[in-house]
Amino acid sequence: xxxxTYDEVIxxxxxxxxxxxxxxxxxxxxxxxxxxxxxxxxPNTQTCPVCLALPGALPVVNKKAxxxxxxxxxxxxxxxxxxxxxxxxNYFYPDMPKNFQISQYDEPICFDGYVDVEIxxxxxxxxxxxxxxxxxxxxxxxxxxxxxxxxGRIHGADYSLLDYNRAGIPLVEIVTKIVPGxxxxxxxxxxxxVAELRDILRGLKVSDVKMEQGSLRCDANVSLKPIGSDVLGxxxxxxxxxxxxxxxxxxxxxxxRHAELLNEGKKVKQETRHFQEDTGxxxxxxxxxxxxxxxxxxxxxxxxxxPATIWIEELRATLPERPxxxxxxxxxxxxVPDKEMAAMINAxxxxxxxxTVLLGADPTKARTWWLGEISRIANDQNIxxxxxxxxxxxxxxxxxxxxxxxxxxxxxRQVVEGVIAGEGTPSEVVAQRGIKVVNDDGALMAxxxxxxxxxxxxxxxxxxxxxxxxxxxxxxxMKETKGQADAARVRELLLGHLGQxx
Amino acid sequence: MSSLSRDDVAKLAGLARIEMTEAELLELSSQFGxxxxxxxxxxxxxxxxxxxxxxxxxxxxxxxxxxxxPSLSPxxxxxxxxxxxxxxxxxxxxLGEAE
Numbered sequence: 001x002x003x004x005t006y007d008e009v010i011x012x013x014x015x016x017x018x019x020x021x022x023x024x025x026x027x028x029x030x031x032x033x034x035x036x037x038x039x040x041x042x043p044n045t046q047t048c049p050v051c052l053a054l055p056g057a058l059p060v061v062n063k064k065a066x067x068x069x070x071x072x073x074x075x076x077x078x079x080x081x082x083x084x085x086x087x088x089x090n091y092f093y094p095d096m097p098k099n100f101q102i103s104q105y106d107e108p109i110c111f112d113g114y115v116d117v118e119i120x121x122x123x124x125x126x127x128x129x130x131x132x133x134x135x136x137x138x139x140x141x142x143x144x145x146x147x148x149x150x151x152g153r154i155h156g157a158d159y160s161l162l163d164y165n166r167a168g169i170p171l172v173e174i175v176t177k178i179v180p181g182x183x184x185x186x187x188x189x190x191x192x193x194v195a196e197l198r199d200i201l202r203g204l205k206v207s208d209v210k211m212e213q214g215s216l217r218c219d220a221n222v223s224l225k226p227i228g229s230d231v232l233g234x235x236x237x238x239x240x241x242x243x244x245x246x247x248x249x250x251x252x253x254x255x256x257r258h259a260e261l262l263n264e265g266k267k268v269k270q271e272t273r274h275f276q277e278d279t280g281x282x283x284x285x286x287x288x289x290x291x292x293x294x295x296x297x298x299x300x301x302x303x304x305x306x307p308a309t310i311w312i313e314e315l316r317a318t319l320p321e322r323p324x325x326x327x328x329x330x331x332x333x334x335x336v337p338d339k340e341m342a343a344m345i346n347a348x349x350x351x352x353x354x355x356t357v358l359l360g361a362d363p364t365k366a367r368t369w370w371l372g373e374i375s376r377i378a379n380d381q382n383i384x385x386x387x388x389x390x391x392x393x394x395x396x397x398x399x400x401x402x403x404x405x406x407x408x409x410x411x412x413r414q415v416v417e418g419v420i421a422g423e424g425t426p427s428e429v430v431a432q433r434g435i436k437v438v439n440d441d442g443a444l445m446a447x448x449x450x451x452x453x454x455x456x457x458x459x460x461x462x463x464x465x466x467x468x469x470x471x472x473x474x475x476x477x478m479k480e481t482k483g484q485a486d487a488a489r490v491r492e493l494l495l496g497h498l499g500q501x502x
Numbered sequence: 503m504s505s506l507s508r509d510d511v512a513k514l515a516g517l518a519r520i521e522m523t524e525a526e527l528l529e530l531s532s533q534f535g536x537x538x539x540x541x542x543x544x545x546x547x548x549x550x551x552x553x554x555x556x557x558x559x560x561x562x563x564x565x566x567x568x569x570x571x572p573s574l575s576p577x578x579x580x581x582x583x584x585x586x587x588x589x590x591x592x593x594x595x596x597l598g599e600a601e
Contacts, residue, residue, distance in 0.1 A: 027568045028568050028569065028570050029568050029569060029570045029571075034566070034569060034570055034571035035570070035571075035573045036570045036573065042576070042589065043576065043588065043589040043590050044576040044579045044580060044589050044590065044591075045573060045575075045576050046573050047573055047574055047579045048573050048574055049574075052574075052579060054582075060564060060565065060566045061564070061565050061566070062565065062566060062568050063565035063566065063567060063568065064567075064568035065568070066565060085556060090517070092519055093596075094591075094593040094596060144596075145590065146596075147587075154596055154597050155597055157595060157596070157597075158595060159592055159593065159594055159595055160592075160593050160595070160596055161587055161588060161590035161591065161592055161593075162590055162591040162592075162593060163589075163590050164579075164591070293517055295517065297556075298556030299556070300556055300557060302557075302564075303557050303559075303561040303562055303563070303564050304556075304557075304562050304563075305562070305563060306562045306563055307563075
């Protein structure tokens with residue numbers, strides 16, 4: 001039987017989602033010890049007896065991590081538990097030196113929240129509410145490097161090497177309740193949810209939220225039930241989903257894979273699967289011979305967390321503008337059409353455009369530069385737009401230079417290239433490259449006379465009233481002035497010169 | 503009297519990665535019964551209104567400021583490792599070939 005198409009899947013099956021998002025907090029030190037959390041440090045340079053689990057070491061929780069977690073809970077409309085504890089989750093894996101992970105079990109610090117997301121549907125913009133079951137604190141594991149084998153993957157490796165710099169970095173896990181009723185929009189709703197979470201977390205400044213560096217990671221649970229049925233199907237859990245686009249692809253792919261199995265009368269296996277970025281497919285992870293048995297119990301080395309109501313309210317008062325409200329405000333203030341707004345969100349340029357506008361640039365101009373020329377260069381170089389050497393300040397300056405007539409749009413594009421190439425600010429690039437609009441009619445007239453003399457035949461045609469021939473002459477004049485002239489002015493002067501003033 | 507079967511003990515031993523002989527499994531299954539019975543005596547008391555605890559001291563909210571202190575040198579961190587390579591802990595194969 002052929003793989004069902006997505007349309008065939010959703011004609012028969014109703015997807016149910018569950019999303020677990022792990023967020024690495026951006027605290028300076030680890031969750032339970034004072035080691036640094038710098039990304040990319042040399043292996044095993046950020047470890048100590050606590051995070052290496054040497055005998056006798058005692059963990060002490062990081063206050064900032066608790067504060068950040070409460071902020072996340074509040075921003076996700078959660079209740080904050082007046083009393084919560086840490087628990088040990090026991091299992092053996094080399095990336096975890098203690099042979100247990102300190103986490104929270106039946107007493108998470110935040111619970112019962114929700115996130116609303118909006119997506120474009122056939123019936124227009126539609127809101128979906130994703131209910132949040134819990135937000136809890138835990139610690140990250142170390143990083144493994146698998147040596148030997150063909151692919152560098154864990155399967156078939158000869159042995160593995162462990163770097164524990166990441167072990168013990170504060171991790172917050174955000175777990176949704178099951179998300180029913182998204183139908184064919186399930187992959188987009190999931191993507192929108194993770195994007196909204198990312199924006200909320202970024203606004204709170206509690207995490208770098210870089211999916212490509214793993215500071216925001218999503219595990220997607222998917223199951224299918226026949227449309228109209230109340231009985232949930234068996235779910236699979238896909239890990240290793242490291243971009244917003246992958247969230248969408250992974251869920252779509254799993255829906256198709258489940259439907260194929262179910263259509264053939266087979267069963268979906270409850271298992272962990274790994275997303276393959278290159279193919280968009282998932283592959284089976286470690287098959288679990290025995291049911292997971294983590295034997296959670298309260299960690300006797302740590303005492304309960306009982307945040308005072310007054311502290312919680314103080315934190316609530318510091319919550320920033322909700323991203324959805326911010327988008328609404330920006331859309332109205334800048335008068336942005338729906339499609340352009342969607343493009344800005346999709347390209348993830350809202351922050352930089354807003355920063356550019358706050359530096360005095362016209363919103364439409366700022367948007368056009370970031371979404372157009374600069375996005376194009378970022379795509380060509382295959383890097384994030386925020387990693388380019390051009391800043392909101394540069395773009396604001398560029399917009400000002402164009403507005404004052406010192407640059408044409410065409411020249412400004414050269415300046416953008418220069419700034420991105422590291423040649424300095426727009427003014428510096430203009431000065432160094434000798435870029436300037438030729439406003440001097442005298443210089444232009446000299447160029448026009450020169451071109452008309454060189455292309456006398458063409459000039460004669462124009463003089464005889466054949467205006468389309470003027471294009472070639474204007475082009476030659478622009479070339480003569482190295483593109484620094486204003487083409488409209490050249491046309492005006494040229495036609496005047498040839499007796500065709502309009 | 504409570505009791506744990508030999509298989510229960512074998513499963514626990516497996517989860518804890520402790521190798522045990524058949525004789526030890528049988529001996530422990532009866533001993534675990536005694537331990538469970540001893541703990542179960544707590545349930546005979548009226549404990550309504552008593553909060554479960556996990557710490558001998560009535561402490562709450564012990565936390566540290568988010569400050570970085572020096573870590574171990576990689577040499578020190580790795581000094582007790584049975585095997586190491588490229589400043590990393592070396593461990594035996596984790597999973598076999600994909601099935």
